[in-house]
Amino acid sequence: MSAVLEAAISEFAAIDSVVARSHEAQAAYAAARHAVRSALLRGLADALERDAAPLIALADEETSLGAGRLNGELARTAFQLRGFADRLDAGIAARIVDNAAVAGAPPAGRPHLTRMFAPLGPVAMFSASNFPFAFSVLGGDTASALAAGCVVIIKPHSGHPELSRRVHALAAGVLREQGLPEGVIGFVDQASREAAVRLVSHPDVGAVAFTGSYQGGVALWKAANARACPIPFYGELGSVNPLVVTPQALAQEVETPAATLAASIALGCGQFCTSPGVIVVRDDGTGTRFVEALARSLAAQRTHAMLTPAMHCGFEKATEHIAAQPGVVTRLAAQAGSAAGHPPTPRLFEIDAQSFVANAALHEEMFGPAALVVRARHDADVLDVLTAVEGTLTVTLWGAEADTAANRALAAVAQRIAGRVLFRGVPTGVAVCDAQQHGGPWPASTQPQTTSVGYAAIERFLRPVALQDAPPWAIDANHGGATV
Incomplete structure (x- = not known):
């Protein structure tokens, strides 16, 4: 067996192992009370801020972006983690539409219907090169997926590998402190292109979030759609911004x-x-x-x-x-x-x-x-x-x-x-808020009806489900009522 083949087999096995741990953690995390999720998000924000100085120094060493820019970006990352936590506490992931039963024959008559939202499952998150904090290990994609009740499998960017490892180690520490499974935030270290396709193609991955080049994004988008069961691919692929x-x-x-x-x-x-x-x-x-x-x-x-x-x-x-x-x-x-x-x-x-x-x-x-x-x-x-x-x-x-x-x-x-x-100002600088829209028609992004910045980003990782004539326990279980 050639050394190249042996390396590929080893890399694929490592990915399968990470996905298996995430898949195992998904059911419990999805069923967690929303307070558990918001506590995790706040804990991650606190951990980032506690280690801000060494993280900023490492990020500058790997990216040359400068301490001023990186301090602001770390602050934004912590801000959006806490922002998703606040909105979880306010019920952003617990929205339901409840139509009481109406006696009689259709179309006037109907059963009791409750429309709610279920997490898509493990999300493969591909970090961006240009935002080593805000679009990376604990960036907006990770925050919104965790808020939705999805565990995350992070594929770090090769432009800042040591920073990514360091931030993931912080996240792993927070998971241990809060008694959550390590698979809630998985990490695939420096995967090759073939291994990245393997991750997107894995049957236990439920969605993909990607920020990067058009060529790389299209290759992974095709892989997501070539699966026996295609999955949502939320890709930001580039833009000329007239x-x-x-x-x-x-x-x-x-x-x-x-x-x-x-x-x-x-x-x-x-x-x-x-x-x-x-x-x-x-x-x-x-x-x-x-x-x-x-x-x-x-x-x-x-x-x-x-x-x-x-x-x-x-x-x-x-x-x-x-x-x-x-x-x-x-x-x-x-x-x-x-x-x-x-x-x-x-x-x-x-x-x-x-x-x-x-x-x-x-x-x-x-x-x-x-x-x-x-x-x-x-x-x-x-x-x-x-x-x-x-x-x-x-x-x-x-x-x-x-x-x-x-x-x-x-x-x-x-x-x-x-x-x-x-209508005023310049497009650089994307505010994190409820009204933000970061995503546009192809080729800017693969899903222009969604956003990757702002609190509406949680909607990417939730699937609507209608429960008909459901007993109270079934509604409660899908409404953030259970514990890990």
Whole structure:
């Protein structure tokens, strides 16, 4: 037997073992009182905060994201863990619709029906590269799945492996302290692509949460749907996040909005899923001054090393691909010393609206500090550009404050292609709250009717079940009334 085959067999066996422990823990955890789940979430938040200093130092060492950014992200992670706990206590997972029996024949007559929600089962959670806390081991996917009553099997990202191990060890300690099975939060350490497919394909896995590349996400999405019993695959696959700068937005000046936008493009070295990558500006004198100001501001931004050498290589290839397209003008080019392991230089490109619409290669994400300016002659051009994008996490509309037919048309198209439409500010920075929507039409995500950020994320991992003429114990057992 070859060494490669032996390694694969060993890796698959390890995955099967982790899934078996999670499967064993699922029934008891799903039947736990909601107070048990909320106590776990609060305990995880407390553990993160207790070890914040060493965790931040380790995260910075592995990601180069900086202590300021990482402190804020850890705080957000603890905040959303406690937020889900608060909403569990308020009954978010205990919602029922109860229709009393009505005597007589159908359609007026009916039996007693109680509609409630049951956990989907073990959730395979694939950590993201760009948020080592908030979209990782104890991030939003884990928090929402645990709140729903689903145990979680974590596949960490290779960009921050030691941090992931450390955070999982903290989580394991909290499980022990609270007397919960270790399988409630499983961990598949540094699985290969083949092993990741094995995890998604395992018959005891009930759903998948994924944040990452389009190619990797589509491969796993296909595996989830190729199973004998397909399962929900909640994937966030990337986004170009168009930002429309209307003439009204530049009526006073161009420097301040240009500086604001440049900071958003370069934030986190452009490694945000909501980083504005397509900037739609009018093809006139004011638009030209804005683009010039944007290039100056972007050139002045300080970047840091990207998350991994492979990610930096991908960024360079993506920007080279855009630069090589017919009609593209390079406003801000790569500079010397931009190799993997060093901070990349920001890039800015420009194209006319008609060429953008006609060339699908220009609609692809450049994951890093880069953007493509699209020059539009009139309102119809802007609508055509947005329509060509197809699916995106966000669309930002600067200067669309007035109630006009043009702005209504613009907002309608934006809402058709995006999960979140902004009328002010920049898309980077996703608030964790009840009204948030983080997910858009394909290819931004695989399930645009759901969100991966905010407290509505719990709905992904709950399946509606109607109980007919059920005795009280059956309703109570499915309503958070039992204990582990």
